[in-house]
Amino acid sequence: xxxxxxxxxxxxxxxxxxxxxxxxxxxxxxxxxxxxxxxxxxxxxxxxxxxxxxxxxxxxxxxxxxxxxxxxxxxxxxxxxxxxxxxxxxxxxxxxxxxxxxxxxxxxxxxxxxxxxxxxxxxxxxxxxxxxxxxxxxxxxxxxxxxxxxxxxxxxxxxxxxxxxxxxxxxxxxxxxxxxxxxxxxxxxxxxxxxxxxxxxxxxxxxxxxxxxxxxxxxxxxxxxxxxxxxxxxxxxxxxxxxxxxxxxxxxxxxxxxxxxxxxxxxxxxxxxxxxxxxxxxxxxxxxxxxxxxxxxxxxxxxxxxxxxxxxxxxxxxxxxxxxxxxxxxxxxxxxxxxxxxxxxxxxxxxxxxxxxxxxxxxxxxxxxxxxxxxxxxxxxxxxxxxxxxxxxxxxxxxxxxxxxxxxxxxxxxxxxxxxxxxxxxxxxxxxx
Numbered sequence: 200x201x202x203x204x205x206x207x208x209x210x211x212x213x214x215x216x217x218x219x220x221x222x223x224x225x226x227x228x229x230x231x232x233x234x235x236x237x238x239x240x241x242x243x244x245x246x247x248x249x250x251x252x253x254x255x256x257x258x259x260x261x262x263x264x265x266x267x268x269x270x271x272x273x274x275x276x277x278x279x280x281x282x283x284x285x286x287x288x289x290x291x292x293x294x295x296x297x298x299x300x301x302x303x304x305x306x307x308x309x310x311x312x313x314x315x316x317x318x319x320x321x322x323x324x325x326x327x328x329x330x331x332x333x334x335x336x337x338x339x340x341x342x343x344x345x346x347x348x349x350x351x352x353x354x355x356x357x358x359x360x361x362x363x364x365x366x367x368x369x370x371x372x373x374x375x376x377x378x379x380x381x382x383x384x385x386x387x388x389x390x391x392x393x394x395x396x397x398x399x400x401x402x403x404x405x406x407x408x409x410x411x412x413x414x415x416x417x418x419x420x421x422x423x424x425x426x427x428x429x430x431x432x433x434x435x436x437x438x439x440x441x442x443x444x445x446x447x448x449x450x451x452x453x454x455x456x457x458x459x460x461x462x463x464x465x466x467x468x469x470x471x472x473x474x475x476x477x478x479x480x481x482x483x484x485x486x487x488x489x490x491x492x493x494x495x496x497x498x499x500x501x502x503x504x505x506x507x508x509x510x511x512x513x514x515x516x517x518x519x520x521x522x523x524x525x526x527x528x529x530x531x532x533x534x535x536x537x538x539x540x541x542x543x544x545x546x547x548x549x550x551x552x553x554x555x556x557x558x559x560x561x562x563x564x565x566x567x568x569x570x571x572x573x574x575x576x577x578x579x580x581x582x583x584x585x586x587x588x589x590x591x592x593x594x595x596x597x598x599x600x601x602x603x604x605x606x607x608x609x610x611x612x613x614x615x616x617x618x619x620x621x622x623x624x625x626x627x628x629x630x631x632x
Contacts, residue, residue, distance in 0.1 A: 340435040369388075
């Protein structure tokens with residue numbers, strides 16, 4: 200049974216609202232459809248709501264491309280932690296891309312609009328007491344949010360891509376999509392010391408700013424941007440905020456990325472190196488009442504398919520790793536390290552399923568740990584770790600069910616106290632509308 204902390208009413212309301220919205224769009228566009236959908240079978244079509252009797256394709260051809268998804272995550276702290284218990288967290292995201300080339304004859308221009316609704320309870324916060332949330336969808340105020348209002352422009356036949364507006368710039372910097380084959384937030388989809396120790400912004404929280412990306416070759420890109428560093432956007436009552444009040448400065452991210460396709464099977468790999476400088480004045484990590492001007496950080500992200508199961512890049516064993524570091528003057532959460540293996544399509548009969556095994560460590564600033572050892576906690580640990588293993592069952596093209604087990608090591612690290620290691624059972628559901 201779920202704990203009493205879990206509220207099923209928001210879940211039902213969110214699902215009903217999303218279903219009503221998508222059905223309504225489907226009926227509204229049916230009259231405009233000119234051709235039958237190519238796949239109308241509920242269980243085999245790529246999106247749960249289908250093609251809206253051809254209306255969705257017609258709208259996309261006219262310049263309006265709609266997207267929707269739902270993620271629900273159950274977690275049960277079976278042993279250890281602060282106490283035993285379970286809970287559920289969820290998010291619903293909807294967005295639309297407006298192709299201005301089709302609508303207004305502005306070649307290479309796209310407008311992006313998006314909203315996100317998060318609800319639920321944190322099992323890490325309520326029962327375990329650890330830093331790396333065992334439900335990656337929990338956070339950012341658990342409220343309705345404007346996620347994006349941006350303008351994207353491609354120039355010089357794809358050589359240059361620019362984007363400006365309000366959006367989570369983690370969509371463009373320090374992103375490892377494969378990390379979301381895990382339920383723990385330490386893997387998905389960024390090194391967590393970045394948003395934890397700077398003005399870095401990850402989904403669903405947007406910030407004002409922009410970036411320029413140069414595609415040096417089909418395999419190599421470099422990019423840089425400037426964004427508002429503003430911690431007030433994370434507050435529960437600021438989900439619809441789009442103003443600049445509360446800004447502490449600017450954060451300047453930069454990144455270079457390289458894509459590989461190795462051997463006859465063209466084994467895919469992605470290699471990224473980047474960093475940031477944040478101009479904000481923030482509290483020192485170990486000296487009370489001291490402000491430090493500016494903070495920095497950097498990261499390296501790697502994923503590479505090691506070998507193919509069927510001679511193609513679609514199925515194989517993938518290795519991934521992330522390492523990141525934040526300014527020790529200001530970052531209590533100083534570093535992240537994770538590594539994992541993902542077997543994508545291991546079984547011929549289940550080519551879209553995956554098995555994921557990984558370890559992630561959140562590093563506490565040594566200066567902070569030493570200060571706490573002196574003042575209050577003589578046996579402070581310097582990092583929290585999580586092992587996770589899970590199986591992703593692709594039930595239909597639009598439905599994924601992902602049971603997993605997590606083992607949390609030293610969950611009291613960032614609370615500066617001893618908390619027993621915890622075993623956690625997780626179950627994640629992903630639906631693409």
